[in-house]
Amino acid sequence: FGGVVKEPPMHIVHVAVEMAPIAKVGGLGDVVTSLSRAVQDMNHNVDIILPKYDCLKYNNVKDLQFHKSYSWGGTEIKVWLGKVEGLSVYFLEPQNGLFWVGCIYGRANDAERFGFFCHAALEFLLQSGFHPDIIHCHDWSSAPVSWLFKEHYVHYGLSKARVVFTIHNLEFGANLIGKAMEYSDKATTVSPTYSQEVSRHPCVAPHLYKFHGILNGIDPDIWDPYNDKFIPISYTSENVVEGKRASKEVLQKKVGLKVADMPLVGIITRLTHQKGIHLIKHAIWRTLERNGQVVLLGSAPDPRIQNEFVHLANQLHSTHNDRARLCLTYDEPLSHLIYAGADFILVPSIFEPCGLTQLTAMRYGSIPTVRKTGGLYDTVFDVDHDKERAEANGLEPNGFNFDGADAPGVDYALDRALSAWYDGREWFNSLCKRVMEQDWSWNRPALDYLELYHAARK
Ligand code: ADP
Known part of the structure; x- marks a missing residue:
């Protein structure tokens, strides 16, 4: 002092x-x-x-x-x-x-x-x-x-x-x-x-x-669910359930998904090798198999990758039009609505120097589901495995993570995440509240x- x-x-x-x-x-x-x-x-x-x-x-x-x-x-x-x-x-x-x-x-x-x-x-x-x-x-x-x-x-x-x-x-x-x-x-x-x-x-x-x-x-002022013109109602950790429910509904309507109480996985990313493209694709199908919804917001600097995703979007929009939406563009306002409306933000990067999307996710009460690499490892602590590591950082566990760079790896984290949503909504809601209260500011x-x-x- x-x-x-x-x-x-x-x-x-x-x-x-x-x-x-x-x-x-x-x-x-x-x-x-x-x-x-x-x-x-x-x-x-x-x-x-x-x-x-x-x-x-x-x-x-x-x-x-x-x-x-x-x-x-x-x-x-x-x-x-x-x-x-x-x-x-x-x-x-x-x-x-x-x-x-x-x-x-x-x-x-x-x-x-x-x-x-x-x-x-x-x-x-x-x-x-x-x-x-x-x-x-x-x-x-x-x-x-x-x-x-x-x-x-x-x-x-x-x-x-x-x-x-x-x-x-x-x-x-x-x-x-x-x-x-x-x-x-x-x-x-x-x-x-x-x-x-x-x-x-x-x-x-x-x-x-x-x-x-x-x-x-x-920046907690730039990313602030209490003061965000792109989401329907203001919320803090105190009314996170209500706030996210309203955002999810507006998101579902806006991108044309079925308005329903389903787990929603959001992905906001540049579509490049770094971001784990094959894992992203796998996770989309896995989420659909588990009766969830997926919104991906991303664009690829490489036209071949962009084309691949256009193709995948056409396929998904014909087979799962009410549950999967790929928005293959850069859209700042939509990103806010996804952070607020999703239950999970998936970040399966092959490498990730820091990563901001998992931090922004938490600020909006979405649960990060990530591959254990770089800054993702330093900021996301698995609810089942990382209690001690979280404590060493003065935190409580805040998400789901996985090793490996293959489908079973992603499934391991995603399955536990979705099961947590299906099997214990009260616990899941308390996790949303908890991640919002962690300080990922500067x-x-x-x-x-x-x-x-x-x-x-x-
Ligand atoms: P990187 O710098 O490798 O792209 P980061 O996670 O550090 O990854 O930062 C990505 C930033 O860009 C985040 O703020 C994220 O919300 C934003 N972003 C990425 N893709 C899009 C998109 N298609 N539309 C809007 N914002 C995006």
Whole structure:
């Protein structure tokens, strides 16, 4: 109590290519926004530098105004300043059109586009006379910040800054990630278990002395069943049964399933190998066999996988039209309704650095049913097997999990989950209440990041 030392506020600048909700592709976008908000709420100064994509969701940017312009890299770069979820965001708009291409990722020259952006971001900091304490960069896409800084900008007057690099997913751009691991002052990844899983990777192994696994959190204001315009009634853990019943009914109606009291399994995911596509397909059929309903919301960046699912959707919609719905698109409002209306959220990932969907599920009183890997292992504790492990984390068990990457594995978790719903509704309802009361916000992880930022400056 009396011994708490008040640290002066730090200035942290994130250089990132995704940011929820204006430019979100996956969890990286959520983390940039929600970590920044948590750190800002702890009275530090946070700024974000983002490309000014033509495809930004501009209706979520407040007070957007022209800030300045500068020349760099053979072009003029216009800088715009706006507020997103209460955060100051500097949008860089190079007039060479690198970000006027209708998408965030997916161009043949993505590495060049984001490399240019990273360089332009450091140039902006320098030319604006900013002296951040921490420059935080993320994944391969803003990895170049780390070496551009150490090779150039540290000598030009940004010398006070330290570079923190976070790996959200080691699958993509390993060369760039390896180089950023080398040049950054501190590096993190998004869960303790994933940090161990990747510890022998050649990009990571030489740098373990400065590498830390810090769990992601979710933003409790952005994901809040008590204050969510996409669900029919507000609820907390006190009226979770009523709240979820109303949401399930609206969800069933909205996607055209039979309105009935049946267990409903929700799946919200990018459809890629990482997410356990064969396990997802199996789980859909297994749920139907057990007389449940399934709503999948997902889209595949790979057109072949997207086609496979279109085919499966046609098949399911003809054989089980009242109980299975595959929505093969990206739909933020629908995701809220599924988190609220489902009984279970299934996450059978082959690997998962942290995973946010299981955390959001719990915030809405849905029971996570997951494969034991990465952050899924660190956050979901099986009601039958993980009592001790949960206790060691100061928690009670909160879901169902499985090992292996085959059909019997998924069945093992899914069957117990569905049986719990059929056989003991009162117990099941108390589990929903319990998971809602667990704290998966940034409260704790943000303190870990602050400690890391402080350590980087020593
Ligand atoms: P990843 O970053 O690997 O995609 P995460 O679980 O960390 O996985 O984050 C996924 C985020 O994207 C979650 O916030 C989830 O709700 C959201 N999401 C995934 N697919 C969709 C979709 N089709 N529609 C809406 N939101 C989605």
